[in-house]
Amino acid sequence: MTETPEKKAAAAASPKDSKPVEPVKLRRRIIWATIWSFVGVNFLMIMRFFFPRTLFEPKTIFTIGTAGDFGLGVETKFQQDYRIWVVKKADRLFVIYARCTHLGCTPDWKPSENKFKCPCHGSGYDSDGVNFEGPAPRPMDRAYVEMNAQGQVVVDTARLFLCEKGKRCQFDDPGAFIPV
Ligand code: FES
Structure with missing residues (x-):
């Protein structure tokens, strides 16, 4: 059985491995970005605990x-x-x-x-x-x-x-x- 030129062109235009992978990568990136944002915000909040706002009042x-x-x-x-x-x-x-x-x-x-x-x-x-x-x-x-x-x-x-x-x-x- 021989492939028609149309089928060859369609196969070349849509590589098998690229289409299904891209959305997965994007989803992973979004998930990791969310996780790191969460970790970063919590880290900043913990660090803030060690530097409380202090009012320096004069000696009594x-x-x-x-x-x-x-x-x-x-x-x-x-x-x-x-x-x-x-x-x-x-x-x-x-x-x-x-x-x-x-x-x-x-x-x-x-x-x-x-x-x-x-x-x-x-x-x-x-x-x-x-x-x-x-x-x-x-x-x-x-x-x-x-x-x-x-x-x-x-x-x-x-x-x-x-x-x-x-x-x-x-x-x-x-x-x-x-x-x-
Ligand atoms: S604060 Fe009201 S008269 Fe001094």
Whole structure:
């Protein structure tokens, strides 16, 4: 039996092994790509676990110098670094934590008016940090202070003294001030 020229041409135009193999290869590639994507995403998620998002907060315990370094009145130079003001009176030194007791904004010290003024909703505090106008519900909190063996004033802003309405005011407690 002889092959017609048409049959020969058809056989040459469609090689037997190429047609059925191509879809299989494509399917394998898709499957492997899916598997590797899955593995890659999971790997990244696991690596992310080892590098948590960290907030670097300022130290809560630090020294600010000796009591003699401060003159009478309000010292604002630690506001930027530690969010505090140092207040020296005739008989004591204390540290106000610079956070409005309304919603937590940082008030500004207004030396010409001898008061702290909150820019957010207008609360006003006298030079002791005691509220007298606006929505603030209580005086600003005071940070723990003590004198160390070298005569340096140590402040701890993680330990706060509060003076809340209807509760005992803690401003005269040991650690709320240093006698001078
Ligand atoms: S946060 Fe200070 S008055 Fe509201």
